[in-house]
Amino acid sequence: MVFILLLYISAACEFSIDFSQCHESTIAALITPKGCYGNKPWAIQNLPCDYECPAGERLDINLNASSLICTPCQENTYNIGGGITINSWSLHRHDFSSFCSVLIGKSWKKGANCTTWHASSDEILISGTTSINNWYAADLFLYPYLVKPGKVKLIYRREVSGQGNFFIYIDNLLQYVDMESPSYEWFTVDIPLDPGRHEIQIAFINYVTDQISEIVIKEIQIRGTEHAAYTCLPCANGKSTKGADECLHCEMGSYLDDKICKKCPYGTTSLPGSADILDCYKLKNCTVLDFHYYFSECRYGMKTKFYEWNYPLMCNNEGITLPNMYIMPCGNCPLGKFYNETYCEYCETGSFIVDSSPGKKCLECPEGKYSPKMLAFTDWGVIPDQFNTWCMSVKNTICSFGWETRGTFIITSPLYERESSIYIETTFEFIEKDSYFSYNFTKTSGTNFIVYVDGIVKDSYQNQAGGLSQHSLSPGNHTIKWLCKHSISSYEYCSLSEILFHGTRHGGSAACIPCKDGSISKGNQQMCTACNAGFTSNLNHTLCIPCPSGMVSKESSKCSLCPPGTIPDSNSEFCTLPELLVINNKTFQIQKLRGKIGNPSDYCKEDRMLKYCYGTFFGPSLHKDSIFYISFVNPSEIKMPNYAKVSNMNAYAFGIFPKNSLTLTEIEYLELEDVCSEAHDKILVNLGSELSLVNTTNLGFMLEYSNGDCCDQNKKFTTKIEFICDKYEKEGWPFFLHETNCEIVFAWPTIHACRMCSDEDLIIHKGECKDGKREIHYYESEKCVFANNTGFVKQVEKCEEESVIMSWPFLVLVLVSVVLIILVSVVSIWIFKVKHTIVLSQAKLSVRSSRAFEEINSDR
Ligand SMILES: *[C@@H]1O[C@H](CO)[C@@H](O)[C@H](O)[C@H]1NC(C)=O
Ligand SMILES: *[C@@H]1O[C@H](CO)[C@@H](O)[C@H](O)[C@H]1NC(C)=O
Ligand SMILES: *[C@@H]1O[C@H](CO)[C@@H](O)[C@H](O)[C@H]1NC(C)=O
Ligand SMILES: *[C@@H]1O[C@H](CO)[C@@H](O)[C@H](O)[C@H]1NC(C)=O
Ligand SMILES: *[C@@H]1O[C@H](CO)[C@@H](O)[C@H](O)[C@H]1NC(C)=O
Ligand SMILES: *[C@@H]1O[C@H](CO)[C@@H](O)[C@H](O)[C@H]1NC(C)=O
Ligand SMILES: *[C@@H]1O[C@H](CO)[C@@H](O)[C@H](O)[C@H]1NC(C)=O
Ligand SMILES: *[C@@H]1O[C@H](CO)[C@@H](O)[C@H](O)[C@H]1NC(C)=O
Ligand SMILES: *[C@@H]1O[C@H](CO)[C@@H](O)[C@H](O)[C@H]1NC(C)=O
Numbered sequence: 001m002v003f004i005l006l007l008y009i010s011a012a013c014e015f016s017i018d019f020s021q022c023h024e025s026t027i028a029a030l031i032t033p034k035g036c037y038g039n040k041p042w043a044i045q046n047l048p049c050d051y052e053c054p055a056g057e058r059l060d061i062n063l064n065a066s067s068l069i070c071t072p073c074q075e076n077t078y079n080i081g082g083g084i085t086i087n088s089w090s091l092h093r094h095d096f097s098s099f100c101s102v103l104i105g106k107s108w109k110k111g112a113n114c115t116t117w118h119a120s121s122d123e124i125l126i127s128g129t130t131s132i133n134n135w136y137a138a139d140l141f142l143y144p145y146l147v148k149p150g151k152v153k154l155i156y157r158r159e160v161s162g163q164g165n166f167f168i169y170i171d172n173l174l175q176y177v178d179m180e181s182p183s184y185e186w187f188t189v190d191i192p193l194d195p196g197r198h199e200i201q202i203a204f205i206n207y208v209t210d211q212i213s214e215i216v217i218k219e220i221q222i223r224g225t226e227h228a229a230y231t232c233l234p235c236a237n238g239k240s241t242k243g244a245d246e247c248l249h250c251e252m253g254s255y256l257d258d259k260i261c262k263k264c265p266y267g268t269t270s271l272p273g274s275a276d277i278l279d280c281y282k283l284k285n286c287t288v289l290d291f292h293y294y295f296s297e298c299r300y301g302m303k304t305k306f307y308e309w310n311y312p313l314m315c316n317n318e319g320i321t322l323p324n325m326y327i328m329p330c331g332n333c334p335l336g337k338f339y340n341e342t343y344c345e346y347c348e349t350g351s352f353i354v355d356s357s358p359g360k361k362c363l364e365c366p367e368g369k370y371s372p373k374m375l376a377f378t379d380w381g382v383i384p385d386q387f388n389t390w391c392m393s394v395k396n397t398i399c400s401f402g403w404e405t406r407g408t409f410i411i412t413s414p415l416y417e418r419e420s421s422i423y424i425e426t427t428f429e430f431i432e433k434d435s436y437f438s439y440n441f442t443k444t445s446g447t448n449f450i451v452y453v454d455g456i457v458k459d460s461y462q463n464q465a466g467g468l469s470q471h472s473l474s475p476g477n478h479t480i481k482w483l484c485k486h487s488i489s490s491y492e493y494c495s496l497s498e499i500l501f502h503g504t505r506h507g508g509s510a511a512c513i514p515c516k517d518g519s520i521s522k523g524n525q526q527m528c529t530a531c532n533a534g535f536t537s538n539l540n541h542t543l544c545i546p547c548p549s550g551m552v553s554k555e556s557s558k559c560s561l562c563p564p565g566t567i568p569d570s571n572s573e574f575c576t577l578p579e580l581l582v583i584n585n586k587t588f589q590i591q592k593l594r595g596k597i598g599n600p601s602d603y604c605k606e607d608r609m610l611k612y613c614y615g616t617f618f619g620p621s622l623h624k625d626s627i628f629y630i631s632f633v634n635p636s637e638i639k640m641p642n643y644a645k646v647s648n649m650n651a652y653a654f655g656i657f658p659k660n661s662l663t664l665t666e667i668e669y670l671e672l673e674d675v676c677s678e679a680h681d682k683i684l685v686n687l688g689s690e691l692s693l694v695n696t697t698n699l700g701f702m703l704e705y706s707n708g709d710c711c712d713q714n715k716k717f718t719t720k721i722e723f724i725c726d727k728y729e730k731e732g733w734p735f736f737l738h739e740t741n742c743e744i745v746f747a748w749p750t751i752h753a754c755r756m757c758s759d760e761d762l763i764i765h766k767g768e769c770k771d772g773k774r775e776i777h778y779y780e781s782e783k784c785v786f787a788n789n790t791g792f793v794k795q796v797e798k799c800e801e802e803s804v805i806m807s808w809p810f811l812v813l814v815l816v817s818v819v820l821i822i823l824v825s826v827v828s829i830w831i832f833k834v835k836h837t838i839v840l841s842q843a844k845l846s847v848r849s850s851r852a853f854e855e856i857n858s859d860r
């Protein structure tokens, strides 16, 4: 048996070793050979639980002696020798507890209206906060049990403008304090711990102001909770040598050698993350490309031109001196600034400067015009305070190299990790309607240059080597971010030179431009003042004047004509229908359906309509997952605070849609504060803010509401309603028919869509004349109604009972009789005449024959 064992141990076999749990102070090891000895595993039992291995070594088995040994970790692996590492924060964790307190009066109140330590991403634990002007404390507790001497190790960073104190207590004794000013650097704290149970308290105490002040923790390690580690872990970030208890990412100019970073030999340097002296390379001599110039601020007419080495310096500048700085006249001030005899400053609000050369003053912007402000960033001596720059490695950890200044432009650091992302970001408040920003850039081919506004991609350049870009912005706060994403190749950069923001709240003005129609200025204004709805500006934009009759205007806009058939409301704010709608010679009586402007329809005052009206709207009218509310030419503000909505315009009709049913992904909506609200996945959409068409149809009339919220890139929502004459419906109801091309069509049967009867429409029924009177009934035809809903009108007219002689059947009879008599007499006369002739001729014949007979007889 021993022989066989030795045989296969000497053969180059590999084994995997699994240890059991500690049971009655012993553990067992299961040894599984790989690819030899029939792959048959065996176990070694009764090994001691308390065999210790230091950090950087793992518990192993000496197969020759069947005993425990420690084996150092291989290159680029590590372990902490038995302990806990907490560096993933997004899951709910049981291995620590945390809470926060607020100082109320003289005592700290636990859990009072504050947030405690929480995960901001999986990599980061962040201290919480409370409302401003309060003392705040966040505590994090761990209770580890150490079986051998160990330590607690913490990697943290202070964020931004950090005030506040950071403490670590062990068993109620203060072991570490940080009251330093903030820095982007990560700090590592090591505090030794004896064996036994400990209480570790990690505390951040801060007086909360409007400035962000936080502690960010990346990792907490507690070493010594186990006698030994069973495995070595691969390095996630950085590198390690054999037997390492951590992975290191050495800075530029250094390399990893036996668990520490060492400086490269003189005259050489290295890229960050190097792990071998061979990675150190000789620096080339510096050239003019390795330094740049920048200007000091202009003072007393002069400014200084300074030269400085690029940072980080990638060349050997030994023996090379920079050109001397020199003093020169200021020249022009930057856009929007004037030279006040000592230095450049922004023009006062409402004044502007076009020629900003020394001696020129800011000009007053006269009435009718205004001077919008702008901010120009063209000098890059330092990264301005308003900008933030940072770097993210491909593994989403912060890296050290951001954008660097080069005096007249900024550029991404020549040193970077492959595939890392280099950001620069800024936030400004814009107040102009036509705000925009522009920048120009250059880049090398491998990089991907992306520009975001409020997190939405606006530009993305892969192949273009440079250019100028401009984007419009809506009023409000906007965060603009430029990202240079490196590829795997080296020697890449992106640069930005001229960044301009137009329409900002702060800054200076370089223009004086006429107010837009519907707004006015009294002079020296940064913004024009809006005219109220129903008013517009005069030609000179100096006064608000009411809209001419027949026209309407919304706030700060031109007056526009109401479409044919419609009229302005009494305030000239919007178009509606007259009480008697007359169009194409048809008259409709609609006042009851509409109600008073701004008030619900008259029908809505009836109890039965309680659930079917909402302000001036009829609804809810349902279709699938959508809900509609439709007014009859009576727009109003939508008051439904439970729903997120796109705009605040008055609406003639609106809908509540599931958010995912909207095709527009870039839709900007006013988000709800209560994210738990049931209505959170719904959005309220204005389906028409203008009455744009009224016309008759075969069945009644139709209306069109247009200019609702955006529906897709080019179109806005429109609503079309077909009113159908239906004498059996009073107010009726809007029914969804279909939606095509952002137009939603409804059918609305109601008696109000039946035209009023005209004379040609009447069906007349006259009664008989009795006692000199006759009833005439005028009936409505199928498609029209009487104003008073009577259905028919009765009129009585006088008449005379007519004599029989005068009645036409009698006349006809007489006529026919006369004609008949004449006819009969003519015929009888004619018959008489014919008969007489026959008789005569017979008589003549008989006379002749008698004569002849006489002659015959006489001849004889
Ligand atoms: C086990 O024995 C073999 C052969 O004698 C030797 O080469 C090897 O180094 C030994 N292994 C250990 C862990 O002692
Ligand atoms: C809780 O904080 C909010 C804002 O953070 C504040 O408005 C509110 O008054 C606070 N409530 C109490 C009881 O302090
Ligand atoms: C760099 O400069 C030194 C002197 O400053 C010179 O001796 C050396 O030849 C230069 N090297 C190169 C590669 O030009
Ligand atoms: C120019 O501005 C500076 C700083 O605001 C001020 O001290 C100085 O008096 C100004 N000069 C003139 C002529 O306004
Ligand atoms: C940047 O823009 C300015 C004008 O806005 C222009 O003069 C300059 O040539 C542009 N530079 C580049 C690299 O496009
Ligand atoms: C923009 O941000 C500033 C400062 O955070 C704030 O005072 C202002 O009210 C914000 N403006 C808008 C329109 O949200
Ligand atoms: C507009 O301005 C011109 C010139 O300043 C002036 O003559 C004219 O009367 C003004 N018109 C109105 C309507 O104010
Ligand atoms: C309306 O009626 C008038 C007179 O009754 C007539 O002249 C006109 O052509 C009619 N218009 C339409 C559109 O029917
Ligand atoms: C109104 O309808 C008639 C008939 O359908 C049509 O001829 C006319 O062009 C329409 N008017 C408008 C303004 O659309």
Ligand SMILES: *[C@@H]1O[C@H](CO)[C@@H](O)[C@H](O)[C@H]1NC(C)=O
Pocket: 786, 787, 788, 790, 793
């Ligand atoms: C009803 O209206 C018709 C015409 O629309 C009118 O002639 C009649 O007098 C009205 N009847 C009543 C009772 O008001």
